[in-house]
Amino acid sequence: MSQRIPVKELTDSFRGRAVGALADAQLRTNFRVAMDSLMKKRADAFPDEEEREGLRELGNHIKARALSRLPDLLEQLEAKLTENGVHVHWAETTEEANRIVHTIIESKQGSQVVKGKSMVSEEMEMNDYLAERDIECLESDMGEYIVQLDGEKPSHIIMPAIHKNRRQVSKLFHNKLGVDETDDVNELIQIGRRTLRKKFLEADVGVSGVNFAIAETGTLLLVENEGNGRMSTTVPPVHVAVTGIEKVVANLRDVAPLLSLLTRSALGQPITTYVNMISGPRKADELDGPEEVHLVLLDNGRSGAFADAQLRQTLNCIRCGACMNHCPVYTRVGGHTYGEVYPGPIGKIVTPHMVGLDHVPDHPSASSLCGACGEVCPVKIPIPELLQRLRQENVKSPDEPAVVQGGGSKYSWKERALWRMWMALNTRPTLYKCFLWAATRLGKLTPKNLGPWTENHTAPVPARRSLHDLAKAHLNAEKTSGDRS
Amino acid sequence: MSARDNILKKLRAGLEGSTPRPDQFDETLVTEPWQYAPEDRIQRLRSLMETVHTEVYTLAAANWPAKVQELLENRRLANLLYAPGTGHGQQLAEFWAEAAAEQNLLAYDRPIEEWKEELFWQVDASITGTAGAIAATGSLVLWPDRHEPRLMSLLPPLHIALLKASEVEDNLYVMMEKQNWPAGLPTNLLLVSGPSKTADIEQVLAYGAHGPKELVVLILEDA
Structure with a gap:
């Protein structure tokens, strides 16, 4: 192969x-x-097509509605969260977001961070940023932990270690943690549990992502199956949530359909084991939970996509995979x-x-x-x-304004000229006829090397007579035989 | 200008000339497919929760403390974390004293900082109440507060939850409406739909990832 x-x-x-x-x-x-x-799990989770399509329509409506008043909703979210005692930060770039997170950790003289699964923190490359500043930032989702242990990046947004099989994980644990090799997935998970539980206990700061930020109530909603998200957001004295600005929805009830769509599309589950709704830090008389909760709202190019009505739809994404x-x-x-x-x-x-x-x-x-x-x-x-x-x-030319940053990077004047010629050829009948005559008679002269095409295919040789010619001849023959009868 | 101002300014520029979309939330889409006759509601909850390895028992309200003791005995567990400031917590403590049960009752009555190590490593089981359950997805609603803290349902390997049969609702939307969630949420509202699990290695399901390895639900029928 x-x-x-x-x-x-x-x-x-x-x-x-x-x-x-x-x-x-x-x-x-x-x-x-x-x-x-x-794919099978998702299909099984949506047995009723009508139900599924109605729900997708509603999901689209909720996100489109939220985006249609995104700046207002972000302000409302900020006001509500602040009222609930959560500190809200804004960052235009990942560098800024990292600096904010680092400042929070430093202010607590923290040196150990545990992280629940968060794609935005991957976007920020937070682990590396903090490691360079002598802060250990440990992934606590089993898949993310495996990937981090091997110095890799996730290969799937929901199942980060999906590219590895159990033998590869077993070898990795053996090499890095000094445990015996085992083919038993349960045993592998228990090794992860024991190792990480110690880390949850010691951590100074917990970092998490956010699945939905609810403006109406000032609530951060997280879904997960393992409990590491709850650990990261409940045990350490400080919780820092990082999220993209597109994750805000208007009302709590908007979450009902979105949750159902998210967990069924992602894993075929009617719901995840935990749906964790955080609306503030520990209250004065409460016995656990972080004393401080922070939310970092990250732009990182999202406002660029937002500026164009068509590309804005990119921000509907609820990251189900x-x-x-x-x-x-x-x-x-x-x-x-x-x-x-x-x-x-x-x-x-x-x-x-x-x-x-x-x-x-x-x-x-x-x-x-x-x-x-x-x-x-x-x-x-x-x-x-x-x-x-x-x-x-x-492929826009440099003279046209770029809508997307870095746009026009594949522009080539040769390609553009070629397409112009092609257009001329196909819109001018005389020219087209001349070309057709030449192509059918001189087809043997077609070059053997046609760039990327001939990497995987043999070069095409035009037929000796065009379809047009053949059809004409056929119709003429029919006409003649028709006249005879 | 601050990052906040820049971001909001860019977003507002993007929306220039457009109008916000009206709210056309069609609630039938999230309620109608998820409605159950009263006699099916608990069955639905039960079967969904059992599918994800939850043990479910239905019993008369008065009998639950004895059931809890039996669960601990069968598993040879030494202690049970409970919330002394709750009604069910007091009921449990009374039963425990009367029955002279040998399992140690641990009261969650001080801040986590004072006994973090113990809570993390030495607690075998916990018992909490619930604020109802959702039949459509097989979920318990947990409403932690100062009396019954958040970690009770997370740290111990066995979590026992008490559920009143009359507090099972059809679906999440109805639950939100009935309990009027938008009017005031606790610090940390939770939906719990089984013991902790993961499928991160080869998609093989393994229970007891970081949270409880076992979840037992006692459905109490009102006398």
């Missing part, structure tokens, strides 16, 4: 990494098995090939706003536009449409 894939130098690009991933049989099996199972589970490209190349925090279809439409299209020029093109992602998206983000839009944005 791998022999048929052209050998290309592995470069630091999507293409290069994809070639490597496609040749890795273990990785492909791990993803194939996991994605098949996740269903689009990647159903993506034929993701399933084959795996999460690490994308080289960024958010992989898969959602990664392809959200990352350009964070790092610039010029940094991820292949992202919008790494799709067959089969449409599966858009079909399963619980909040109906038209992902294929947005991918096409980003492709267009990335």
Whole structure:
């Protein structure tokens, strides 16, 4: 199989990494098995199509409504949270967000942080930032912990260690924690539990993400199955939540459909084991919970996507991961090939706003536009449409204003000229006829090397007679024979 | 200008000329598919919770302290964390004294800082009340307060929860409405739908990830 894939130098690009991933049989099996199972679980969780479609419509409505008054809702959220005793911080960049988190930790002379699963903190590369400042920042979600222990990044937003099998985890635990190797998943989890429980106990600060921030009540809602999110937000004396500005919803009741969509789309579960709704720090007479709660609201390019009415839909995302589970490209190349925090279809439409299209020029093109992602998206983000839009944005000429940062990075005057010629050819009949005559008579002269096309295919040779010619001849023959009868 | 001002300014510029969308929340979408006849409601809750390894018992309200003792005995557990300031906590303590039960009752009556190590490593089980349950998803509603703190349902390997049969609602939306959640939420409202679990390794389900390894629900039928 791998022999048929052209050998290309592995470069630091999507293409290069994809070639490597496609040749890795273990990785492909791990993803194939996991994605098949996740797709089945989702399908089983939505047995009634009418119910599912109604709920997706409502999910889309709630997010679109929230975005249509996003700045007001953010202010309302801030006011409510402040009233509840939560400190609210704003950050335009990940650097700023890291600085805010670091300042909070420093003010408590903290040196140990435990983290519940948070994609925004991955976006910030918070672990590295804090490590450089001698603060240990430990992941406590089992999957994230495994990935961190191996010095890797998550390969899936819901199942961070999905690319590893139990033997790989067992070896890792053996090497890093000095425990005996075991093929028993339960035993592996218990090793994680014992190791991390000690860390929860010692931690000075707990960091978490947020699934939904509710403006009406000033509430941060987190979903999880393990209990590490509750640990991180309840045990340490300080809790810092980090989230993107798009996570705010207007009302508590908005959460009812969104929760159902999120857990069913992500894992096929009617609900997660824990739904954790935090509305403030420990009250004076309460016996546990953090004494301080902070929320960091991060922009990091989101306001850029927001500025364009079509691209704004990117911010509907509730991070369920269903689009990647159903993506034929993701399933084959795996999460690490994308080289960024958010992989898969959602990664392809959200990352350009964070790092610039010029940094991820292949992202919008790494799709067959089969449409599966858009079909399963619980909040109906038209992902294929947005991918096409980003492709267009990335070939805009430098004279046109860039809508997305780093846009126009794939612009080529040669390509543009070629398409102009193609257009002229197809809109001028005389020119077209001349071209057709030449192509059918001189087809043998087609070059053997046609760039990327001939990497995987033989060069096409035009037929000796065009379809148009053949049809004409056929009709003439019929006419003649018709005249005879 | 501060980051806050910059962000809000950019967002407002993006919305220029547009109007906020009206609220067209169709509540039937989250209520109608999730309605149950009274006799099916508890059955639904029970079967969903049992699917995720929760033990569920239905018993007459007066009998629950004895059941709790039996659960501890069967598991050979040495102690039980309880909330002395609650009605059920007092009931439990009375029963324990009368029955001269040998399991040690631990009262959660001081701040966590004073006994963190003990709470983390030495407590075998806990018992808490609930603020009802949701049949549609098989979830308990926990409303922790100063009498019954948050960690009671998280740290001990076994969590026993008391649920009044009359407080089971059809779905989350109805629960929010009936209890008027927007009017005032506790510091930490929780929905708990089983013991702690993870599927992070090969998607193999394993229980007891970070929270309780076992969850037992005692459904109390009103006498």
